[in-house]
Amino acid sequence: MPVTDETSAAPTARRAQHRRAAPALLWALAVVTAAALAVDAYVHADLAPAYDSIRASVSQGTLFRVEAAAAALAALLVLVARRRRAAWLFAFLVAAGGLAAVLLYRYVQVGAVGPLPDMYEPIWFPEKTASAVAEAVGAGTALLGLVLAWRMNRTAAKAP
Numbered sequence: 001m002p003v004t005d006e007t008s009a010a011p012t013a014r015r016a017q018h019r020r021a022a023p024a025l026l027w028a029l030a031v032v033t034a035a036a037l038a039v040d041a042y043v044h045a046d047l048a049p050a051y052d053s054i055r056a057s058v059s060q061g062t063l064f065r066v067e068a069a070a071a072a073l074a075a076l077l078v079l080v081a082r083r084r085r086a087a088w089l090f091a092f093l094v095a096a097g098g099l100a101a102v103l104l105y106r107y108v109q110v111g112a113v114g115p116l117p118d119m120y121e122p123i124w125f126p127e128k129t130a131s132a133v134a135e136a137v138g139a140g141t142a143l144l145g146l147v148l149a150w151r152m153n154r155t156a157a158k159a160p
Contacts, residue, residue, distance in 0.1 A: 022152050029145040030082040033091055036138030037075035040098055043131040044068035057115035070094045071138075078145065085153065088146035095138035102132050 045068035052061035074094040077087040104110065106128075109120040121128075
């Protein structure tokens with residue numbers, strides 16, 4: 001049976017609709033990711049002074065400040081450069097790395113490693129929980145944003 005114009009037009013129309021919706025979805029992912037990273041940045045900056053006394057070569061408070069700065073930068077990057085995969089990759093690495101660290105040091109007594117202090121803290125408290133949830137949300141939305149930005153860039157490169 002020959003393919004009619006009506007049948008072949010449906011997939012093309014659907015692709016066009018997806019191309020129009022993708023930038024809005026990317027913007028929504030950027031806003032959620034930036035908000036999650038902002039929570040992460042705030043919590044780490046707020047808690048940093050309380051952790052300055054835990055130190056090896058570097059204090060845990062300093063590490064918290066580094067995490068806060070990285071999360072703030074990642075939040076800004078996904079908002080202003082949301083079509084760039086590097087921004088999404090950086091946001092994912094910051095959020096996933098922060099989540100991995102909080103889970104590792106919550107459940108495993110690693111001890112001091114090189115310049116890093118012993119950061120084992122086997123309890124949950126509201127700020128720590130908020131940070132972990134924000135990092136999990138941020139990592140998930142950043143990964144989705146990375147995939148979507150990659151697909152959008154690949155589609156744009158194929159377009160005549």
